[in-house]
C-alpha cells in the first residue's frame with residue numbers, strides 16, 4: 001500500500017523541471033533506462049543516442065501508464081514535514097495542501113539535483129527583463145528570437161543550453177566564473193538495427209551495468225600514466241574525443257588518482273579548445289585550470305566550443321571580477337553595464353541534501369534532520385540515517401548514485417528497500433534504525449575512499465562547495481556500484497548488519513510511503 005506525494009503537476013522529476021533548450025541526458029539512452037520490466041524494454045524505442053528531455057519525459061509517462069501507478073501519486077503536493085512517533089513506530093507526513101498521511105515506512109525519492117541554487121545578486125528584483133533558471137524552466141517554453149540574452153553559469157546546464165539559445169537569440173553573453181571541461185557528445189539518431197541489437201542483448205547489458213563501477217558500460221583505461229606510451233595515449237584520446245562520451249577522460253586508468261595523469265588528459269582538452277576556438281583570447285578564457293578533469297562532472301556537449309566562434313556570442317569572465325549586481329537594464333561587472341532582455345541562471349542545484357533539508361523531518365526525541373546534518377550529511381549506506389527510524393533515502397548522501405548512472409543506483413536502492421521491508425514484515429519487526437557505530441564507520445569509509453582520489457581537490461557540488469555556507473563533505477561513495485551492491489547484499493544476508501530492530505509498534509494497515517515521483 002503505497003502513497004506518493006509529488007511537488008510537480010506531473011511526474012518525471014529532473015526531466016519534468018529541466019526543460020531548458022538543449023536539455024538531454026549525458027548517458028546513452030539504452031543505459032539510462034529502467035531494467036526491471038521486459039515489456040517496457042522491448043516496447044519503447046529510443047530515437048537518439050543521447051535522449052532529449054522531452055523524449056525522457058515521454059518515456060517516464062509511458063512507464064507510469066504501463067505499470068498503472070498514477071492512482072498512487074498525489075501531484076501538486078509539497079511535503080512540508082514528517083514526524084516519527086515512537087509509540088506506534090510510524091511517520092506522519094504533512095503537506096502544503098493539508099493532505100497528510102501516516103505510514104510505517106517513509107521513503108524519500110526527492111532527487112539529488114532537484115532544488116535549484118538561486119544566486120542572490122543585489123538588484124535582482126530590479127531587472128526589467130525576464131529571469132529564468134535552467135532547473136525550473138517555463139513549461140510553455142521561451143522564445144528568445146531577437147532577444148539579448150545573458151547566461152550565468154557554465155556547468156552542464158549552461159554548456160547544453162548556450163549553443164541552442166545562440167541559434168535563436170540576437171545575442172548571447174556568457175558569464176563564466178569557472179571554465180568547465182566538456183567533450184563532444186557525438187549525439188546522433190539511433191538506427192533500427194541498433195535498437196534491435198540492444199533489445200536482443202538487454203539482459204546481458206543490464207547485468208554488466210549492475211556489475212560495473214559506475215552503472216554504465218564505459219571504455220576501460222589503457223594503463224597508468226607511468227606505464228604507457230604517451231603517443232598511444234594521445235591516439236586513444238583523439239579516438240575517444242570523436243564520440244566516446246564519458247570514457248574520453250578515462251584513457252589513463254589513474255586519471256582520478258594521479259595528478260600527472262590528470263594533467264595530461266586536462267591538457268589534451270585544453271589543446272582541443274585552442275584548435276576549435278578561433279579567437280586565442282576567448283580560447284584562453286575557456287581553458288579549464290581550476291580543477292582536475294573528472295573531479296567535477298564531465299559535461300557532454302553539442303557544438304559548445306564552436307559556439308564561441310559565432311558573431312552573436314560573447315564570453316565574459318567573472319572569475320577575477322565577479323558580477324557586482326543586477327540593474328534594471330542588465331548586469332554590472334566592474335565598470336561595465338551589460339544590457340539584456342533576458343537572463344538565464346544556469347547556476348546549478350543545492351545537491352544531494354537540498355530537497356531533504358527543506359522538509360522538517362523530526363526523528364527520535366524530536367531531533368530534526370537539519371540538526372543531524374549541521375556539520376555535513378551523515379548516513380548509513382546513503383540509505384538510512386541514525387535517529388530517523390523507518391526512514392529510507394533513495395540516492396541519499398554517501399551512496400554511489402552521484403557518480404553512477406543514477407537509474408542503476410535508484411533501481412538497486414528500490415529493490416534493496418523492498419526486500420528489507422519484506423524481511424521486516426516476515427520477522428514481525430516494526431522498527432529499524434541505523435546504529436550510530438555503523439553510520440560512523442560508513443561515513444569514515446566514504447571519506448577515506450574519497451581522500452584516495454583527486455575528487456576532494458575540486459570545489460564541486462559533489463563537495464557541497466557550490467552552495468554558500470554548506471558544510472564541505474564529499475557526498476558520494478566512490479567504491480563503485482558493484483562493490484556497493486555486494487556490501488548491501490552481504491549485510492542483508494547476515495540479518496541487516498548495522499541496523500537495530502524492534503517489534504513493539506502497533507500494527508498498521510498502511511505500511512509504505514514514498515515522497516517524490
Ligand code: N01
Pocket residue numbers: 024025026027113119134152153154155156157158160175176177178297300318323346347348349461466
Ligand atoms: O550546475 P553546476 P548545472 N556567479 O553546479 C556558476 C547534472 N546535469 O546545472 O563553478 C557566477 O554544474 C558555477 O560557477 P562555479 C550534472 O550532474 C546533467 O550545470 O561555482 N557563476 C557553475 O559554472 C551536473 O554536474 C546534465 O565557479 C555562478 C554553474 O553556475 C549537475 O546537473 C545536464 C554563480 C553551475 O554549474 C549540475 O549542473 C545538466 C555566481 N554567483 C545538468 N553561482 C546532463 O545529463 C553559480 N555559478 C547532460
